Amino acid sequence: MRLDLRGKTFGRLTAIEPTRDSQDRYSWHCRCVCGGEKIVLAGHLGRSINSCGCLKKETSAAIARRTAKRKTHCPLGHPYSSENTYMSPRNVQGCRICRYASMRKKTLEYVGWTQEQYDAAMLSQKGLCAICQQPESKLGKTLSADHDHTTLEPRQLLCGTCNSGLGMFKENLALLQAAQDYLQRHK
Numbered sequence: 001m002r003l004d005l006r007g008k009t010f011g012r013l014t015a016i017e018p019t020r021d022s023q024d025r026y027s028w029h030c031r032c033v034c035g036g037e038k039i040v041l042a043g044h045l046g047r048s049i050n051s052c053g054c055l056k057k058e059t060s061a062a063i064a065r066r067t068a069k070r071k072t073h074c075p076l077g078h079p080y081s082s083e084n085t086y087m088s089p090r091n092v093q094g095c096r097i098c099r100y101a102s103m104r105k106k107t108l109e110y111v112g113w114t115q116e117q118y119d120a121a122m123l124s125q126k127g128l129c130a131i132c133q134q135p136e137s138k139l140g141k142t143l144s145a146d147h148d149h150t151t152l153e154p155r156q157l158l159c160g161t162c163n164s165g166l167g168m169f170k171e172n173l174a175l176l177q178a179a180q181d182y183l184q185r186h187k
Contacts, residue, residue: 002026005042011050013040074098104142112152113145121145121157130156 036052
């Protein structure tokens with residue numbers, strides 16, 4: 001005895017009348033909510049077939065939209081432009097803005113600064129190196145968060161050249177004074 005499925009809904013399909021498919025198997029003529037019609041084997045209704053095919057098309061389109069968005073924007077929504085895109089050694093597309101922010105955060109944490117301290121120092125120094133007074137915009141790089149290498153206490157923001165200079169002199173005041181005396185003698 002076959003069940004009468006007339007009027008019953010299976011996903012997006014509503015069974016209209018029993019019929020035979022092209023291989024003479026017991027099937028149902030169904031109408032989809034989108035208006036499409038489909039012949040479905042009785043055993044497949046509600047199990048493997050839930051629409052006339054429109055659901056698969058919509059799902060595929062949604063996946064394609066998400067994939068396309070990932071290809072044009074990073075997960076945080078920054079556009080992949082020629083200036084903002086890098087390829088990793090494993091040939092994976094990456095966002096420079098996100099990478100920079102992540103590296104910056106790790107660097108600041110490593111040298112004992114917080115982003116808030118950095119932002120406050122940048123504001124109080126008006127974007128200038130604490131030693132040479134060159135603006136960050138002219139240097140082409142962000143100012144370095146200088147810190148005492150013994151106590152790890154934050155000091156001020158320096159350009160890369162001044163920060164490296166202090167490091168080369170091992171932050172030793174006697175060496176720095178000797179270098180100043182040397183330059184005075186050979187003026």
